[in-house]
Amino acid sequence: MLFSSLYIPTLKECPADAEVISHKLLLRAGMIRKLTSGLYTYLPLGLRVMNKIARIVREEMDASGFQEVLLPMVQPGDLWKETGRWEHYGKELLRFRDRNDREYCLGPTHEEVMTDLVRGEVKSYRQLPLRLYQLHTKFRDEMRPRFGLMRGREFVMKDGYSYDADLNGAQESYRLMHECYTRIFKRLGLRFRPVEADTGSIGGTFSHEFMVLADSGEDTICYCRNCSFAANVERAPVAEKEAPALSPCPPAEEVATPKAHSVQEVSSLLGVAPESVIKTMLFRVDGKTVAVLVRGDHEVNDVKLCRYLGANEAELADPEEVRRVTNAPLGFAGPIGLSVPLYADATLARGNDYVCGANKGDTHLVHVDLARDCRIDAYADLRTITEQDPCPRCGGEVRLTKGIEVGHIFMLGTKYSEAMHATYLTENGTETPMIMGCYGIGISRIVAAAIEQNNDENGIIFPPNIAPFEVILLNLDVKNADVSAKAQALHDTLSSMGIEVLLDDRDERAGVKFKDADLLGIPLQLVIGRKSMEKGICECTNRLTKEKGSLELSKFADAFSAWQKTVYESWNRQSKV
Numbered sequence: 300m301l302f303s304s305l306y307i308p309t310l311k312e313c314p315a316d317a318e319v320i321s322h323k324l325l326l327r328a329g330m331i332r333k334l335t336s337g338l339y340t341y342l343p344l345g346l347r348v349m350n351k352i353a354r355i356v357r358e359e360m361d362a363s364g365f366q367e368v369l370l371p372m373v374q375p376g377d378l379w380k381e382t383g384r385w386e387h388y389g390k391e392l393l394r395f396r397d398r399n400d401r402e403y404c405l406g407p408t409h410e411e412v413m414t415d416l417v418r419g420e421v422k423s424y425r426q427l428p429l430r431l432y433q434l435h436t437k438f439r440d441e442m443r444p445r446f447g448l449m450r451g452r453e454f455v456m457k458d459g460y461s462y463d464a465d466l467n468g469a470q471e472s473y474r475l476m477h478e479c480y481t482r483i484f485k486r487l488g489l490r491f492r493p494v495e496a497d498t499g500s501i502g503g504t505f506s507h508e509f510m511v512l513a514d515s516g517e518d519t520i521c522y523c524r525n526c527s528f529a530a531n532v533e534r535a536p537v538a539e540k541e542a543p544a545l546s547p548c549p550p551a552e553e554v555a556t557p558k559a560h561s562v563q564e565v566s567s568l569l570g571v572a573p574e575s576v577i578k579t580m581l582f583r584v585d586g587k588t589v590a591v592l593v594r595g596d597h598e599v600n601d602v603k604l605c606r607y608l609g610a611n612e613a614e615l616a617d618p619e620e621v622r623r624v625t626n627a628p629l630g631f632a633g634p635i636g637l638s639v640p641l642y643a644d645a646t647l648a649r650g651n652d653y654v655c656g657a658n659k660g661d662t663h664l665v666h667v668d669l670a671r672d673c674r675i676d677a678y679a680d681l682r683t684i685t686e687q688d689p690c691p692r693c694g695g696e697v698r699l700t701k702g703i704e705v706g707h708i709f710m711l712g713t714k715y716s717e718a719m720h721a722t723y724l725t726e727n728g729t730e731t732p733m734i735m736g737c738y739g740i741g742i743s744r745i746v747a748a749a750i751e752q753n754n755d756e757n758g759i760i761f762p763p764n765i766a767p768f769e770v771i772l773l774n775l776d777v778k779n780a781d782v783s784a785k786a787q788a789l790h791d792t793l794s795s796m797g798i799e800v801l802l803d804d805r806d807e808r809a810g811v812k813f814k815d816a817d818l819l820g821i822p823l824q825l826v827i828g829r830k831s832m833e834k835g836i837c838e839c840t841n842r843l844t845k846e847k848g849s850l851e852l853s854k855f856a857d858a859f860s861a862w863q864k865t866v867y868e869s870w871n872r873q874s875k876v
């Protein structure tokens with residue numbers, strides 16, 4: 300393929316509104332363009348990358364016995380009412396009416412539509428298991444679309460669904476998908492980890508997320524250095540260490556803490572450790588205000604809070620509400636005397652003699668004993684695990700790291716099949732709901748995640764299997780007929796070897812071509828010009844390691860294959876976790 304014949308509008312400048320590196324580089328490399336918030340157009344190179352990812356996903360899904368179908372993107376509201384999600388899904392669901400005033404939505408996910416298909420077809424246990432998937436555009440009216448392809452409103456997802464007769468079958472479907480995803484992310488050349496995850500609004504009994512490891516990830520994952528435990532911190536349970544023996548706590552008393560709002564300020568003013576300070580955080584949980592207490596060195600985990608209270612949504616109360624409930628300026632909230640429900644993190648029960656806000660400006664209380672001084676509604680695991688906590692499985696040391704969620708598999712149980720009457724007849728004629736699983740992969744998010752994980756100051760470094768081309772061949776002397784003929788010949792040789800080559804035949808300065816080649820991230824770079832031709836060689840660079848070398852033109856095909864092998868080996872080394 301000739302560079303001059305492809306639409307690759309690269310940019311020299313970094314677009315101002317792009318925050319993360321993948322977004323910047325995708326725009327600069329001419330791979331995507333923004334239409335409006337959360338909506339992107341894929342240009343030829345970006346689409347090639349996405350199609351390569353899609354192809355690997357399809358091959359592995361097919362190999363796992365899932366069959367590809369294509370469901371409508373527009374979905375009738377009535378189906379969503381059957382499962383109750385018309386009410387519960389909230390504003391991410393984009394709803395509209397047709398000319399006959401019937402309600403519809405754009406599909407953010409397809410449990411309802413797929414289950415509607417299956418309940419109409421499957422009647423007997425003989426037809427199960429049924430395992431289907433599609434690759435399709437989803438629409439979610441995200442509260443904060445951001446980071447380019449990472450969190451779009453319209454995005455491409457692979458979504459798969461399994462219908463089984465019994466729990467063993469459903470576990471087998473889940474296992475197939477866990478293995479399938481592991482193969483997919485290995486083939487994509489990404490460093491990743493499957494982790495235990497929260498089931499969130501989709502519901503179900505258990506789930507795993509597949510995380511691409513990258514410092515810019517929005518998720519934090521926790522893993523054990525000793526055993527195989529790995530979980531999203533949203534879910535990772537905190538295992539309490541043995542409780543220390545407590546000495547009696549003197550009576551509580553007020554102390555003046557002028558302008559000391561934060562845990563840091565209070566602890567340095569009073570000369571106590573942050574773990575002796577209690578943070579009192581007010582949350583709105585499904586519209587009701589509650590207070591959550593954690594130690595000063597810990598963070599409230601809103602996902603655990605939701606799960607504990609069986610709620611859909613928890614967010615920090617706004618300053619107005621905090622002032623109203625505490626009757627004090629911000630920064631001085633405390634549990635004693637509050638009229639809202641009080642939930643304390645379990646770790647707090649293992650200590651006493653705490654400092655907390657006094658619900659009074661510039662004042663804190665010292666020598667607080669929660670059991671003695673206030674009425675806690677419940678103690679529960681409401682905080683995020685830290686590296687100081689033991690592994691909840693083996694007691695070993697844990698580490699935290701950042702990740703980007705690129706895939707999520709759920710064991711759904713009968714939540715949807717019961718609500719939608721997706722039943723079958725067992726061998727002895729009993730009507731039974733099917734057991735479901737659902738399995739998503741963010742195809743377009745992977746494009747961004749791959750770049751977040753693999754880039755340098757010069758641009759993208761694509762893993763070979765998903766690069767838009769495997770080889771970029773720079774012709775540095777396009778006006779020289781001999782060089783151009785040689786460049787074309789090398790291009791044709793590689794093509795005949797089944798290798799995708801982008802030949803930069805543009806009449807541009809060498810510097811521009813080198814810069815663009817690095818920016819586009821094509822893993823194998825070849826350079827031919829008058830000088831190298833005189834020496835009978837073509838220069839080669841491994842985009843990943845920057846190692847340079849030369850390939851003899853007289854035995855080009857063999858020399859290229861040998862070099863290509865070393866480049867792939869460097870990728871195999873780097874994609875190990």
Ligand code: ATP
Pocket residue numbers: 408439441448449450451452453454455456499704705706707739740741742743744
């Ligand atoms: P997140 O927590 O990031 O919002 P989710 O839990 O809502 O993700 P799922 O419903 O499990 O995501 O969707 C399956 C996959 O689709 C995710 O693992 C992710 O890769 C991708 N995905 C979800 N939302 C978006 C989005 N707004 N833009 C791009 N990809 C997305």
Ligand code: MG
Pocket residue numbers: none
């Ligand atoms: Mg989401």
